[in-house]
Amino acid sequence: xxxxxxxxxxxxxxxxxxxxxxxxxxxxxWWTKDTTGISEVGKSIVVKFYSxxxxxxxxxxxxxxxxxxxxxxxxxxxxxxxxxxxxxxxFKLHREEEYTIVMFNHLNWAEEVEFKAHCSMKWxxxxxxxxxxxxxxxxxxxxxxxxxxxxx
Numbered sequence: 001x002x003x004x005x006x007x008x009x010x011x012x013x014x015x016x017x018x019x020x021x022x023x024x025x026x027x028x029x030w031w032t033k034d035t036t037g038i039s040e041v042g043k044s045i046v047v048k049f050y051s052x053x054x055x056x057x058x059x060x061x062x063x064x065x066x067x068x069x070x071x072x073x074x075x076x077x078x079x080x081x082x083x084x085x086x087x088x089x090x091f092k093l094h095r096e097e098e099y100t101i102v103m104f105n106h107l108n109w110a111e112e113v114e115f116k117a118h119c120s121m122k123w124x125x126x127x128x129x130x131x132x133x134x135x136x137x138x139x140x141x142x143x144x145x146x147x148x149x150x151x152x
Contacts, residue, residue: 004106004120008127009099012134014070017100020134021073021091030130030139039064044078049152050143057152060084083115102127121148 010017020026024045028035037045041064048059060080065088066072073091077084092103104127109116125146133139140146 001107002109002112002116004104004109004116004123006102006104006124006127008102008104008131009096010102010131010134011098012100014093014095014100017093017102017130017134018070018073020130021093021102022067022069026133028141030133030141031126032142033144034142037061039067041065041067045075051152052143052147054143062089081115083109083113083119102130118149118151122152 020030022039024035024037024039027039027045027047032047032049034048034050035045037043039045044061044063046059046061049057051057058081060077062075062077064074065076066074071093075089077087077089079085087109088105088107090105090107092105094101094103104123106119106123122145125148126141129139129141129145142152145152
């Protein structure tokens with residue numbers, strides 16, 4: 001299996017970072033504005049992505065697998081791009097000095113493919129959006145995220 005891993009330090013309390021990752025409102029502030037569903041273990045969250053012209057370019061459904069306050073958020077994708085179905089995203093949180101450290105993992109990709117490279121770069125952009133949201137109160141969720149190629 002192949003994984004995407006990023007490490008991010010955010011100058012904010014653990015509870016504030018956790019809230020941005022563990023709630024529908026929080027996710028819509030850094031990943032995509034069109035986030036719906038119920039963020040409870042066993043329930044699902046739906047995310048949709050749009051072009052700047054307003055055309056839908058993708059959507060995913062993820063089941064919430066774990067919500068451990070101030071420690072971990074875990075999702076498993078049940079629909080979306082073929083490469084994502086069955087993969088897990090895990091956010092592990094801990095404190096180091098004045099930073100909350102986010103260890104981001106998108107686990108269990110079947111193989112190294114060009115789409116994984118695209119997604120790794122986009123996850124990095126969205127992790128920076130998370131940092132912006134928590135530190136300043138305003139993130140850059142889709143469709144206002146940085147566009148990196150002709151796939152978004």
